[in-house]
Amino acid sequence: MTVHSKLPQPPVADPVSAKPVVEYETLEAIFDDIRGHPLYDHEIHGCLNCGICTATCPSAQYYDYSPREIVQLLWTENLEGIYDAMHEKIWACAQCYTCAARCPFENSPGGLVMILREVAIKHELPSVKEVLRPFSRVLLKVVSTGNQLAPNMITREAFPDWGPNVAKVDAPLMVLRKAIPMPTMHTLDTAWEVNLRTSVELYTIWEASGVLKQLEQVDENLFDVVSDVMEEKRDEWEEWLEEQEEDDDD
Ligand code: SF4
Ligand code: SF4
Incomplete structure (x- = not known):
């Protein structure tokens, strides 16, 4: 099940256009705001890709959502993937912080999601108004x-x-x-x-x-x-x- 099936989705790139729909500068500006958040370094320290966070995440049981995926996108600095996740997936997190209590790296996927939400609001992504x-x-x-x-x-x-x-x-x-x-x-x-x-x-x-x-x-x-x-x-x-x-x- 998707989180909010009617949410505005990120624009799909035109395969015949040389120009990307979202400028790389925009993706970089969004990531700079995420990484520059005062709590960012406190919430992420690496990632084993072990999936313990997703295995214990209640939202992952019901939605197309995985805290492991969110942490991996951030840790590998996958700017397009982060931008896509900010349009839907980040709104599935229930902010219960079970993941933070279980992660062997002492990451807080829930805390990272909160940062992503703040940055989504700052950049006025279309999903924000729909979700809130x-x-x-x-x-x-x-x-x-x-x-x-x-x-x-x-x-x-x-x-x-x-x-x-x-x-x-x-x-x-x-x-x-x-x-x-x-x-x-x-x-x-x-x-x-x-x-x-x-x-x-x-x-x-x-x-x-x-x-x-x-x-x-x-x-x-x-x-x-x-x-x-x-x-x-x-x-x-x-x-x-x-x-x-x-x-x-x-
Ligand atoms: S965030 Fe932690 S628990 Fe989740 S996959 Fe990475 S290392 Fe494992
Ligand atoms: S805080 Fe979010 S990501 Fe972490 S376990 Fe709870 S619902 Fe899942």
């Missing part, structure tokens, strides 16, 4: 409530890839929620309560780590919405701090 589009509502949820997933987001429609077993979660959620302790707030809108301070701290981390910059590149509309929510939350936080100061003065 379904996550926009998850991101909005994180920004507005501090929760990644709320019970009311767990529906058949939202998770078609779960197949027929999704019926098992299509349960009377409100009844189930009432059986869970108070921190769930007995609501379906949010999984648990995240305080304002934590949310505001998260925004600072996203800004400092470049996550928001990446979002702006991937989805400008979502970036605008998210920025508005963040501004409102920050105002609320400032107001709360001022109230505390006034209370202390009294």
Whole structure:
């Protein structure tokens, strides 16, 4: 099974054209960004091509994906192969890091995939928008409530890839929620309560780590919405701090 069968694929070279579809300079610029990533040397130290990473990789069981292949492409500096993999295969990794725990060379294929994804965003490869589009509502949820997933987001429609077993979660959620302790707030809108301070701290981390910059590149509309929510939350936080100061003065 392919990862996302409708993803935009890298352009196929015209066999009668002397000029490659993707300029070698572009491939080199992409590889320079991968190799120049601050974590690159930490994540790759060589490769035996032993396949232990692929044998233990859950994504390799279900998709046309192999962490061994990703590491080999990088280690042998196969620029065309790296470019091709960045259009589909890198999005199959579940970021579980089982591979990193098993590799005899102490490589982290999962970490390398994360670097490849960052560089794919930076170079605005067409697969990026396609792959990340379904996550926009998850991101909005994180920004507005501090929760990644709320019970009311767990529906058949939202998770078609779960197949027929999704019926098992299509349960009377409100009844189930009432059986869970108070921190769930007995609501379906949010999984648990995240305080304002934590949310505001998260925004600072996203800004400092470049996550928001990446979002702006991937989805400008979502970036605008998210920025508005963040501004409102920050105002609320400032107001709360001022109230505390006034209370202390009294
Ligand atoms: S990355 Fe590690 S585990 Fe995977 S093939 Fe290379 S040496 Fe083996
Ligand atoms: S981090 Fe990615 S490549 Fe490594 S085992 Fe998990 S799914 Fe596979």
